[in-house]
Amino acid sequence: MSGDINLTHTSALILQTIGGGYLYGFDIMEATGLPSGTVYPALRRLEQLALIQSRWEKESKALAEQRPARKYYKLTALGEKTLGKSMQRYPLLKHLKGARS
């Protein structure tokens, strides 16, 4: 199945951003410059394709920092494999600064 997934450039960009350490919706929005109406539906789609996985941050940690808990996204093994293929398909993605400093 992994070989069959052809992502759009935007989805691949979001996947790369998550791989780069931007882990929640607004963070991804900030990093990519994409609007919320694009990022969040794309996250749902990527999760449905099992390319990313979501988990809720622990409430206790969020409470200690007096903020609401975040929903974090991370790449799955399939997601990493698909990202690799997407990098070949969209060579410009390689030139983007990926990892969070």
Added chain:
Amino acid sequence: MKRAWFLVRAASLLVPAAQRAEWLREWFAELHYASIHSSSENSLFLIRFSSGAFQDALWYCRGVWNRDTMAAKMQSPGRCLAGIAAVILSIAVLSGFLPVTRSILMPLPYRDPGRIATVSDAGASLATRVPIRADLVRLWQSKSKLVEGAEAYLWKESIATDSIGRRSRVLGARVSDNFFFLLGARSSEGRLFGRNQWASCPDCVIVSYPFWKGTLNGKRLTPETSMLLDGRRYRVAGVLEKNFWFLSREISVWRVVPLASFEGERTGIVVRLGPDVTTREAENELRSLTQKANGGIRDTGLIRIAPVASRVRSVFGSFGLALSLAFVTVLASSRLRVCRMSFRGALLFVTKTLMLLAAVFLAGLEFTHAAWINMLGGADLLTEPLSTWLFLLGCMGVLLWSVRDQQGRCRVCLSRLGLRMRVGCPGCMLLDWAGTELVCVEGHGMLHVPDVVSSWNKPDHWTSLDDSWQALFERG
């Protein structure tokens, strides 16, 4: 921030209920980080950010509410009844909250309304009512012992011009001297309606309450208050009480004129019957008076008196007749087996049918003016039978649709059946079966409808599916 929060809340309504709480939790958290990021004056950023919630929510709609489940939801019994209720509500709103229906159901705004009756000439055909020669009014006024008073009325379309020159098309009536006194009408503004009170004011008009409120802006009447009617100026000397109407609610301007001015015309005639006088007794007396005065008058034997209240409410009889005919026709042609319905099924059938019949009745009254089609008595000979046809066709349509809708519903959950499939060999009728199969999307059963109904097979056949079939109907 509040507006952004509201947008996210509104968008959450599109998300299926099972996922809504988690969806809201994520969006509210994201909104929190977005608000920290944006400067306090940049509320537009937050609005833009939260408007993305709609696109996100729509993704859920696309993913979870697929076509089949949406169709099933829309065809559920509750949605069906809600749809019919919405139709009734629309009729009520579009008609201005059912003014005709309310005026029919409420007591007529006259003194002793049961004694007010109209006189008409049944003419050559009993199916029509035509006006009567106005010169008979004077005869009946002077000679009748059973009728306390008789007055003439006639109306036509006129052009009214108000004080600032706005022209409007109105229904204007001419009535004889003591018309309002005979009815016992009351005024809400201006002169009262006493006996012979209006004879001294030939250039006066009385207006209806809605006309006074609308066209004359509800201003207090003064001796200078005037209006133009068909190019002639009249003083507005009175306003009828708010709920007054006589045969048509659309009459806006009333002119009181001497009875002599109707000479030679055929008019409507209204009478006040004496106490305990029946219409039959009054009819006999008026006929005999008319024959005595002039035996040569054509069709005097066909004078008919009808209480205004019964004429107003005759629309119920008209509707009842249409409904009875429609019921017999549909029962004879349909294959509805009432006895095999479950209690819930029968309840749904009766409720939706009654609601739809009410919608037909209300629409007929409010939009086709069926009430005063019945009441106008000869003013428009074409429309009275037309209203009966309208009710008949409406009732037949409702009953046929209701039966067909019921037959196409699941016998268990009462949702509309779907997944229509043609099966069998259309030509093989004797030893085989051909028809259409419909399935309940919840998996309760299947309906087999044969192409041709014959004596050796059932018109339709329901097969219940047990739990072993459920795996086929589970949604992923």
